[in-house]
Amino acid sequence: MKAISAIIGYTLKQHLRHRMYLTVGLFGLVLLGGSLVVSSLAAEEQVRMLLDLGLAGTELLALLAIVFVMVNLILEEIDSRSITLILAHPVRRSEYILGRFLGTFLSIAMGMAAMAVLHVGVLMLAGWSPRWIYAIAWASSLGKVAVVGSLALLLSLFSTSAASSMTFTIFFWILGHFSEELRFLGEKAGNGLVKALIWMIGEITPNFSYYNIRDFWAAPLQPPPAWFGWMAAYTLAYVGVCLFLSNFLFSQKEF
Amino acid sequence: MELYSPHPNPPAPPPPAIPVGNHSRGSPYPHRERGFQCLILVGLVSLLIFSQRKIRSLYTLPFPHFQELVLGPEGLQDVVTILAGFRSVAADVAWVQLLQNTSSGGPLEENAQGTFLTLKKDTLRVTRIDPYFREAYLFSAGILAWFQHVNRPEEALDILREGIRNNPNDWVFRSYVGAIVYKRKEDFGKVASLLEDAVRQPDCPGLVKAILANTYKKTGQYRKALNLWESILDDPRNSDYHARAREQIRELEGSFNRRY
Numbered sequence: 001m002k003a004i005s006a007i008i009g010y011t012l013k014q015h016l017r018h019r020m021y022l023t024v025g026l027f028g029l030v031l032l033g034g035s036l037v038v039s040s041l042a043a044e045e046q047v048r049m050l051l052d053l054g055l056a057g058t059e060l061l062a063l064l065a066i067v068f069v070m071v072n073l074i075l076e077e078i079d080s081r082s083i084t085l086i087l088a089h090p091v092r093r094s095e096y097i098l099g100r101f102l103g104t105f106l107s108i109a110m111g112m113a114a115m116a117v118l119h120v121g122v123l124m125l126a127g128w129s130p131r132w133i134y135a136i137a138w139a140s141s142l143g144k145v146a147v148v149g150s151l152a153l154l155l156s157l158f159s160t161s162a163a164s165s166m167t168f169t170i171f172f173w174i175l176g177h178f179s180e181e182l183r184f185l186g187e188k189a190g191n192g193l194v195k196a197l198i199w200m201i202g203e204i205t206p207n208f209s210y211y212n213i214r215d216f217w218a219a220p221l222q223p224p225p226a227w228f229g230w231m232a233a234y235t236l237a238y239v240g241v242c243l244f245l246s247n248f249l250f251s252q253k254e255f
Numbered sequence: 256m257e258l259y260s261p262h263p264n265p266p267a268p269p270p271p272a273i274p275v276g277n278h279s280r281g282s283p284y285p286h287r288e289r290g291f292q293c294l295i296l297v298g299l300v301s302l303l304i305f306s307q308r309k310i311r312s313l314y315t316l317p318f319p320h321f322q323e324l325v326l327g328p329e330g331l332q333d334v335v336t337i338l339a340g341f342r343s344v345a346a347d348v349a350w351v352q353l354l355q356n357t358s359s360g361g362p363l364e365e366n367a368q369g370t371f372l373t374l375k376k377d378t379l380r381v382t383r384i385d386p387y388f389r390e391a392y393l394f395s396a397g398i399l400a401w402f403q404h405v406n407r408p409e410e411a412l413d414i415l416r417e418g419i420r421n422n423p424n425d426w427v428f429r430s431y432v433g434a435i436v437y438k439r440k441e442d443f444g445k446v447a448s449l450l451e452d453a454v455r456q457p458d459c460p461g462l463v464k465a466i467l468a469n470t471y472k473k474t475g476q477y478r479k480a481l482n483l484w485e486s487i488l489d490d491p492r493n494s495d496y497h498a499r500a501r502e503q504i505r506e507l508e509g510s511f512n513r514r515y
Contacts, residue, residue: 044390044461049347049350049351056343056344060341177337207307208340209318211340212343218389227314230313241299241303
C-alpha cells in the first residue's frame, strides 16, 4: 500500500508540473468562455446550451488528456529506460501499474473538478440554480474517463507505438457510443454468425451511452437509484479487468 | 614463487541478471498466487457481465435509433457528434441552425414574412436527436399554427403529437393542441384560456407569450394584453421581444388614455 501511494504521489506531481496540464487547463478556460459566446446564439435556451457545452467540453478535454497521457505513461519510461530505476526499488509491477493509473486518473479528476467549479460559476451568473443532477452527470463523465483511461493503458502495453494505441482507444470510444445501435442491428440481423459477432463486440465494448446522463436527465422516465449502483460496479469491474490485463502484459515485458 | 599474471586484478564477473520489479516481495508459493489472480479475474469478469445485464434490464436508453434521425445536409455532423458522445450538444447545434433558418433579423411576430417551408423537418431533426427539447416543439408549433403567412396547423399538430409521445406527462403540449384546434374554429376565448396554461410554465417561449398577448388584443382584453407584455419586458430570457413589448405597451397605454 505504501509503495502504491508513493507512486500515486510521484505520478500526481509529475502530471501537475507538466506543461501540457497547464495548456489543457488554459484550453478549458477558453472553451468555457467560448461557450458563453456561442450560447448567446441559442436565444431563450442560453442556459441549456451553456450547461451542455460546459459538461461536454469538460469531458472532451478530460478524455483527450487521459488518452494522450495514459498511452505515453509507460511507453515513455520504457523508451528512456527510467523504468528500471523505479522497478529496482522494492515495488511490484502490479503496484507500479496501479499507482501510475490512479495517479494519472486523480490528476485528470482534479482538472475536471476545477473546470466544473468554473462552469457552475458561469452557469450561476447566467441565472441557473445548482441541482444535484449536475454532480451525478459530472461523476458519470468521470466514470467514463476512468474506463477510457484503463483501456488506453491496456492498449499502450498491447501495442508498441503510441499512435496506434491512441487510434485504437479513440476507436473504442466511438464504438462505445455506438454499442446500443450495434445491439439493435444485431437483433435485426438474420445471420447467426453476424448476430454472434455483434453480441461479442457489444459485450467487450464498454457502453458509453449510459454514462451520458446529461443527455437524458430531462426524460420523463429516470433510472432507479439501484441503476447508479450497478453503473459504479460496472465501471469498477471494467477498470479492474483492464488493469489486470495491463499488469499481465507488463509482467511479460523484459527490461 | 608467484606466477606471472597479465591481469593482476581480474574484473569481477557480472552479477546474475535479476528480473527488474519481480525480484522482491515475491510469494514463496507462485502457483497459489497465480490461482488467486485467476480467481480475481474471474470475479471481475463475472461482475462485469452481471452488472451490464442489470444496467440494461433496469433502464433502457430513451432515444430513437439512428434510422429515425432526420438526416439532411447536416446529417454527418449530427451522427459524428452523437457517436463522439455529445448528443445534447448535437441537439443544441441543430437548434441554433433552426433559429438561423427562421431568423428574420428581429423578433418573430405573427405577421412575419416567410413561409418557413423546412421548419417541420428542422424541428424533427432537433427533436429526434433530443426528444426532450421542449422549447423546440413549442416554438415551431407556434410559428406553424399562428403565423399568418405560414398557417400550416397540420404540421404544428404533427410536431406536438411527437412531443406528447416523447413527453406524455407534459400537459403543456396538450394545452397547445387544444389551442390550435380552437383557433381553427375561431374560438379565441378558448384559445386564450389554453395558452394561459402554457404561459404559466417558467420555460415558456417568448413566442407563445407574444401569441397570447395578441390573442388578448384581438378579443378586446387590453388589460390582460398589457400585463402580459409587461411580464415579457421583465423577463430577461425574452430579450428578443423587449423592443416589441415596449412598442405594444406604448400603444395599449395610449388606447387606455384615449378611452378613459
